[in-house]
Amino acid sequence: MMRGKRIGLRARHETDVPIFQAELYNDVVTRSGADSRPWRPVTPKAAEAAEPPDADTATLFTVVELDDAQTLLGEALLWGIDTHNRTAHLGISLLPTARGRGFGTDVVRLLCEYGFEVRGLHRLQVETLADNASMIAAAMKAGFTVDGTLRKSAWVYGAFADEVILGLLAEEWRPRPKA
Numbered sequence: 001m002m003r004g005k006r007i008g009l010r011a012r013h014e015t016d017v018p019i020f021q022a023e024l025y026n027d028v029v030t031r032s033g034a035d036s037r038p039w040r041p042v043t044p045k046a047a048e049a050a051e052p053p054d055a056d057t058a059t060l061f062t063v064v065e066l067d068d069a070q071t072l073l074g075e076a077l078l079w080g081i082d083t084h085n086r087t088a089h090l091g092i093s094l095l096p097t098a099r100g101r102g103f104g105t106d107v108v109r110l111l112c113e114y115g116f117e118v119r120g121l122h123r124l125q126v127e128t129l130a131d132n133a134s135m136i137a138a139a140m141k142a143g144f145t146v147d148g149t150l151r152k153s154a155w156v157y158g159a160f161a162d163e164v165i166l167g168l169l170a171e172e173w174r175p176r177p178k179a
Helices: 014-025 028-034 103-118 133-141
Strands: 007-010 058-065 072-082 087-094 123-129 145-156 159-169
Touching (some): 007 103, 014 028, 072 103, 103 123, 103 133, 133 145
Parallel strands (some): 087 123
Antiparallel strands (some): 058 072, 123 159
């Protein structure tokens, strides 16, 4: 497990799946805004997969709180990993009970640690809807800068929406001090 200040990133456990199924995958409106693909139902069998379909280009984590119970908070991933250009995209999806509690920045920072230190990447990128103030704030607190806005580039539940692109280079990233 990788440990941040308040959260940990670990492999998906079988017991995570029913919670993700009920609270993340079946929330059509929220999921439509979080994924660039159209929403479609996720079967429990598909959700059980511990790795995305192409494990070379994506790494999926379960996010847990670093408390005695290791409370389940959501999922996070690096996707679109390009080993030639040493780039990747990151995304997080927190359970409704974990949102607004300040976990997002810790998740983003830990994904950066994984991307830059473990994977040796050069650039990480976040694409999010312009109205996703929480993700934009978490990314900026972790050191990302806004690279630009793609006007009306995302089809989200019946309407086009603007998308914000944020980037962080390895030389701009400030790792946590080593213990």
